[in-house]
Amino acid sequence: xxxxxxxxxxxxxxxxxxxxxxxxxxxxxxxxxxxxxxxxxxxxxxxxxxxxxxxxxxxxxxxxxxxxxxxxxxxxxxxxxxxxxxxxxxxxxxxxxxxxxxxxxxxxxxxxxxxxxxxxxxxxxxxxxxxxxxxxxxxxxxxxxxxxxxxxxxxxxxxxxxxxxxxxxxxxxxxxxxxxxxxxxxxxxxxxxxxxxxxxxxxxxxxxxxxxxxxxxxxxxxxxxxxxxxxxxxxxxxxxxxxxxxxxxxxxxxxxxxxxxxxxxxxxxxxxxxxxxxxxxxxxxxxxxxxxxxxxxxxxxxxxxxxxxxxxxxxxxxxxxxxxxxxx
Ligand code: ADP
Ligand code: MG
Numbered sequence: 001x002x003x004x005x006x007x008x009x010x011x012x013x014x015x016x017x018x019x020x021x022x023x024x025x026x027x028x029x030x031x032x033x034x035x036x037x038x039x040x041x042x043x044x045x046x047x048x049x050x051x052x053x054x055x056x057x058x059x060x061x062x063x064x065x066x067x068x069x070x071x072x073x074x075x076x077x078x079x080x081x082x083x084x085x086x087x088x089x090x091x092x093x094x095x096x097x098x099x100x101x102x103x104x105x106x107x108x109x110x111x112x113x114x115x116x117x118x119x120x121x122x123x124x125x126x127x128x129x130x131x132x133x134x135x136x137x138x139x140x141x142x143x144x145x146x147x148x149x150x151x152x153x154x155x156x157x158x159x160x161x162x163x164x165x166x167x168x169x170x171x172x173x174x175x176x177x178x179x180x181x182x183x184x185x186x187x188x189x190x191x192x193x194x195x196x197x198x199x200x201x202x203x204x205x206x207x208x209x210x211x212x213x214x215x216x217x218x219x220x221x222x223x224x225x226x227x228x229x230x231x232x233x234x235x236x237x238x239x240x241x242x243x244x245x246x247x248x249x250x251x252x253x254x255x256x257x258x259x260x261x262x263x264x265x266x267x268x269x270x271x272x273x274x275x276x277x278x279x280x281x282x283x284x285x286x287x288x289x290x291x292x293x294x295x296x297x298x299x300x301x302x303x304x305x306x307x308x309x310x311x312x313x314x315x316x317x318x319x320x321x322x323x324x325x326x327x328x
Contacts, residue, residue, distance in 0.1 A: 002093055004122050010096075011103040012084060012120060019081060019118045028118035030081055036136040039077035043067050044085075047127035052170070057098045059189040060129070061105030067212065068133040069113055069193035070268040074210035076143040076202040077135030079113050079195060084120035085130035092127060113195060143201060143208035143272065148226035152206055152273035152299040155282060157194050157291050159240040160215045162187035164264025165257070174253050180242035191268040197289045201272055204281055208272035214263035216305065219271050223305060232297035232307045234315050237261055258315075262307070273299055 002010070008023070016022030020029035032038060045064050047053040055063075065082070072079040084106075092098055110117060115133070166184030169176045176184060194210070201208060207226060211218045215237070223230055239247060239261065246257035274282055279295070286293050307315040 002096070002099075004093075007086075007088070007093060007099065008120075008122055011099045012086075012117060012122075014107070014117060016116070016118065018114075018116050022116065022118045023120070028081070028083070030118065030134070033136055035139055037139050037142070039072060039075045039135040039137050039142065040132070041068060041071040041135075042130060042132040043071065044128065044130040053127060055189065057101040058105030058108075061102040061107075062109050062190045064129045064131055065106055065109045065115075066191045066193050066268060068131045069109070069115070069195055070191070070210040070212070072133060072135040073194045073198035074143065074208050074270060075135065075137060076141065076198045076205075076208070077137040078199065079115040079133055079135045081116050081118045081134045082110070083132045084117060085123075085128075085132070086120060087123045087125045087128040089127055090124060093124065113193070138202070141202050143198065143205055145207055145209055145222050145225040147205075147207035148222050148228050148273040148299050149206055149275070150228055150299055150301045152275055153279060153282075153295050154219065154230060154232065154271070154273050154297040154299060155205075155293055155295050156211070156215065156238070156269055156271045157197055157293055158267065158269040159187075159238050159243070159292065160211055160267045160269055161243050161257070161260035161262075161264045162240050163191065163266040163268075164188075164214075164260035165242055165246075167264075167266065168256060168260065174246075174256055176242060183240065184242055188266060191266070193268060194270045194289075194291060197270055197285065197291050197293075200285050200289060201270070201274075201282075204278045205272040205274045208270055211267040211269045211271050212265060214265045215267070215271060216262045216307070217265075220305065222271070222273065223299075223303075226299075229300040229302040230297055230305045231300055232305065233310075234307050235310045236294060236296045238292060238294040238296075 013023045162184045166188035168174045209218045246253040
């Protein structure tokens with residue numbers, strides 16, 4: 001039988017490296033680097049709500065950390081320390097295979113980004129995983145949501161909509177081919193946080209957000225915080241082959257594909273704005289970061305968002321949910 005302390009010691013205790021004091025005392029101790037500010041954020045994933053309870057545990061360990069790293073990426077911060085609040089069912093607390101796989105997935109990503117687990121809390125109850133993350137950012141340099149200015153280009157990294165298409169596949173709303181499923185389920189289960197991109201955007205971007213709730217919804221937050229409007233060129237939004245096929249006019253899954261592309265969520269890509277003079281510098285980041293970057297629209301004065309097709313007409317969005325974005 002694993003006690004609470006067995007779980008902590010066996011699976012979640014590592015020697016402190018960058019912390020003054022790590023797991024094992026009443027609190028961890030960390031020192032802030034001179035000239036840097038802390039960026040602090042927390043995200044909770046609830047079984048049955050944010051993930052299927054039978055999700056492969058190594059992937060789950062990766063994902064809970066990835067969504068937190070993504071928030072650091074969106075601020076341009078260097079992720080440094082994490083604490084983990086873990087609520088486990090009694091069956092999972094005794095399931096060493098699950099605990100081992102979960103903690104391995106978690107630490108593999110933590111090691112990759114040199115972010116250190118310095119403490120947490122372990123309790124019994126319905127599976128629930130909360131992570132608090134602390135990053136560091138050069139004082140005054142953080143990428144905020146409120147910095148977009150009229151004339152800015154709007155950019156997005158990667159291929160938004162892939163994760164949502166993977167989810168629709170699991171929900172049997174769409175049938176993907178085997179290679180499509182592999183790529184979309186990887187996007188859903190093991191997203192890559194864009195930390196290096198976020199760091200590279202300091203001094204180039206005026207504003208940034210990570211796309212967790214859908215491209216238009218999250219861009220909407222930038223617009224609101226900055227007090228500006230936007231025009232999006234629908235055809236410029238990058239599409240993976242799986243989405244591109246389904247966006248063809250006669251494809252029965254076209255509406256679902258539009259939905260995934262514009263409002264899918266779970267992408268953990270960065271959406272950011274930058275002045276036109278930074279266009280070449282940003283395009284150059286594709287080489288240095290290895291991440292696809294697409295210029296999808298322009299920031300305007302005023303309020304609201306228009307999504308235009310190639311002929312310059314507003315995209316006719318059949319799904320009711322979209323009124324929310326267009327009517328503003
Ligand atoms: P306290 O009773 O003082 O709150 P706990 O008994 O909850 O302390 O935890 C003991 C130590 O183990 C603390 O240092 C805490 O940060 C750490 N810890 C507890 N749960 C976890 C976890 N899931 N991951 C990492 N460290 C943990
Ligand atoms: Mg205590």
